[in-house]
Amino acid sequence: MNEPITRAKDLAYVRMQAPDLEVGEKFIEDFGLIISDRTPDTIYARGTDTAHHIYILHKGEPGFRNLAFHMHSLDDLEKLHEKAGATPVERLDEPGGGYAVRLTDPHGFIVEAIFGMEELDPIDPGVAIPLNIDGQRNRVGRFADIKRGASTVRRIGHAVLESTRIEEAYLWYWKHFGILRTDKVVQPSGADAMQFARLDKGLEYTDHHTIGFQLCIDGTERLQHVSFEVQNFDDVMIGHDHLHTDKAYKPVWGVGRHRLGGQIYDYWKDPWGRIHEHWADSDLLNTEYEATVQAIDGGRDYWGDQQNPPVKYAIQKWNLTTVSNIAQMVSGALRAKVLKR
Numbered sequence: 069m070n071e072p073i074t075r076a077k078d079l080a081y082v083r084m085q086a087p088d089l090e091v092g093e094k095f096i097e098d099f100g101l102i103i104s105d106r107t108p109d110t111i112y113a114r115g116t117d118t119a120h121h122i123y124i125l126h127k128g129e130p131g132f133r134n135l136a137f138h139m140h141s142l143d144d145l146e147k148l149h150e151k152a153g154a155t156p157v158e159r160l161d162e163p164g165g166g167y168a169v170r171l172t173d174p175h176g177f178i179v180e181a182i183f184g185m186e187e188l189d190p191i192d193p194g195v196a197i198p199l200n201i202d203g204q205r206n207r208v209g210r211f212a213d214i215k216r217g218a219s220t221v222r223r224i225g226h227a228v229l230e231s232t233r234i235e236e237a238y239l240w241y242w243k244h245f246g247i248l249r250t251d252k253v254v255q256p257s258g259a260d261a262m263q264f265a266r267l268d269k270g271l272e273y274t275d276h277h278t279i280g281f282q283l284c285i286d287g288t289e290r291l292q293h294v295s296f297e298v299q300n301f302d303d304v305m306i307g308h309d310h311l312h313t314d315k316a317y318k319p320v321w322g323v324g325r326h327r328l329g330g331q332i333y334d335y336w337k338d339p340w341g342r343i344h345e346h347w348a349d350s351d352l353l354n355t356e357y358e359a360t361v362q363a364i365d366g367g368r369d370y371w372g373d374q375q376n377p378p379v380k381y382a383i384q385k386w387n388l389t390t391v392s393n394i395a396q397m398v399s400g401a402l403r404a405k406v407l408k409r
């Protein structure tokens with residue numbers, strides 16, 4: 069098969085669960101999402117862009133429920149139903165409305181394909197201050213005057229899944245949603261460590277990755293992190309300051325600039341340990357970009373406090389599988405070093 073069944077338009081939202089919606093709402097606001105609607109057991113949050121919501125928090129056991137893609141048309145939903153065994157097209161009976169079908173990915177996660185979500189008026193976040201940069205004096209006679217407080221999330225950017233079957237997962241998302249491989253990161257043994265994949269928008273430029281698949285070190289497949297674009301570099305930094313200094317959350321990883329993706333990143337955990345990322349200034353690619361294969365030890369981030377992922381980011385749980393996988397990676401890396409000599 070040379071053609072995917074559909075090409076997703078964008079990532080739409082993630083559905084998360086938390087046992088205490090009051091605590092969850094506090095994190096949502098501290099993180100810089102904006103509540104757009106609620107029902108007695110669910111909170112809907114948006115960014116400054118027009119989507120009715122980009123993040124859903126249901127009351128329930130802590131966990132990740134599923135992700136969703138915006139599709140181009142109702143016809144795309146019909147195709148997924150007819151050709152891929154997705155559920156029949158149904159109206160979404162919740163705030164924001166629209167239509168949905170549901171599929172199950174190779175990990176067993178439900179993936180919603182939606183169309184027709186309500187659009188809201190955009191929220192004006194203000195404009196970034198002009199930067200005195202590259203010797204050019206763009207801000208003269210005025211102060212930086214940056215407001216303190218939470219970041220202001222613009223939109224959902226990407227989701228990364230921890231997977232024990234990275235290639236199978238990538239191929240499934242390609243087949244159903246036309247997701248294109250951007251970079252593949254391999255261990256010294258040649259086994260997959262990570263794959264980044266992006267939307268197929270033809271010659272239109274799109275984020276370096278909208279979905280990623282990361283080797284699941286402890287053997288449990290889960291959402292590794294969900295990521296949101298904020299307004300600019302200053303907005304990443306004031307959000308960091310707000311979460312850390314004003315609200316006493318513990319930083320997970322960042323601030324730094326990724327080598328793969330190029331974005332300035334900052335990772336945080338919600339009160340239930342799920343990783344949420346702020347970023348600004350991603351690399352943008354189109355279909356002219358050819359997928360690459362990169363060595364896992366091939367290069368660090370451009371800059372940052374810790375230029376490789378810290379343990380609290382990379383390892384969610386310690387068990388025998390974690391120890392065995394780490395031992396294999398370390399011995400593979402040592403073997404590769406010896407062979408290079």
Ligand SMILES: [Fe+2]
Nearest residue numbers: 226293295345
């Ligand atoms: Fe990310």
